[in-house]
Amino acid sequence: MPLILRSVKIILIVFTLVFLLPLGLHALTWQREDWSRPWRGADWSSAGLLPAATDHPGAMVRIYSARVGRWRGIFATHSWIVVKDAGPSGYERYDKVGWGAPIRRNGYPPDGRWYGNEPELVFAADGAEAEKLIPRIREAVRAYAFARPGDYHVWPGPNSNSFIASVLAAIPETGATLPPTAIGKDFPVDGRWIGPAPSRTGLRLTLGGYAGLTLAWVEGIEVNILGAVAGLDLRHPALKVPGFGRLGL
DSSP, rough: HHHHHHHHHHHHHHHHHIHHHHHHHHHHGGGGGOOOOOOOEEEEEEEBBBOOOOOOOOOOEEEEEOOOOOGGGOOOEEEEEEEOSSSSSEEEEEEESSSSSSSEEESSOBOOTTBBBOOEEEEEEEEHHHHHHHHHHHHHHHHOOOOTTOOOOOOOSHHHHHHHHHHHHHHHGGOOOOOOTTTTTTTTTSSEEEEETTTTTTEESSTTTTEEEEEETTTTTEETTTTTEEEETTTTTTTETTEEEEHHH
C-alpha cells in the first residue's frame, strides 16, 4: 500500500508540474484579453499575411491556426486551410465550425484574425508543390466523415482541429503538424484508437481523444491528457507546453 500511495503521489506531482502549472501561468498572461468582448464585436478582418490573389498568379496552400476567443484562448486554438489555384483564381478557405453546416467555404477572409487573434502559419506550399497538393486537399475536404449539421463537438472532437488534422493525414508528405494547442487534433476521425500518426512517421494511441500518446518523427513525443498536450519536438528541438504551445529556440 505505501508503494501505491507513493506512486499516486508522484503521478499527481508530475501532472501538476507538467499540465496544471503551465495552464495556470498562461491563464495569468491571458488576463490582458477582454473576455467580455462579444462574438459580433470581435475583429475578423484580414491580418495582411497574404497578397491579393490577383498579385500572386501561382498556386498556393496555407494552413493557419489562431487562438480562440475569450477564456478558451488560454489553452485552445482554431485551425483552417487555404488553397489557391494557379492563375487569376481567388483564395478558398475551409473551416469547420460549430453552427449550421459545419464545413464552411470562404466564411471568413483567408488570412483573417480569429476572434481578434492573429493567425500563426502552420504550413505553406507554393507553385508546383501546391498544385500537386490542392486536388488531394479538396478530396479530403469532400470526404470528411463529420460534415453534417450536429457533427461538431468542442471537446474532445470532432471539431475544427480534427477536420484539419484529417486533411493533413491525407497529405503526410508535407511533414506538417498542428500546434499542441489545437485541441481535437488527436480525435480519431477514422475510429481507430491505435494506428499510424497523421504524418505516417510513427504511432498514435488515443483514447477517443480524451487521452493519448504519440511517438513520431514529425509530431515528436506528445502526451495528451484531456486535450492538453505536453511533449518534445525532436525534429525541430522544442518543448510542447500546455497553454503556451510550442516553445522552441
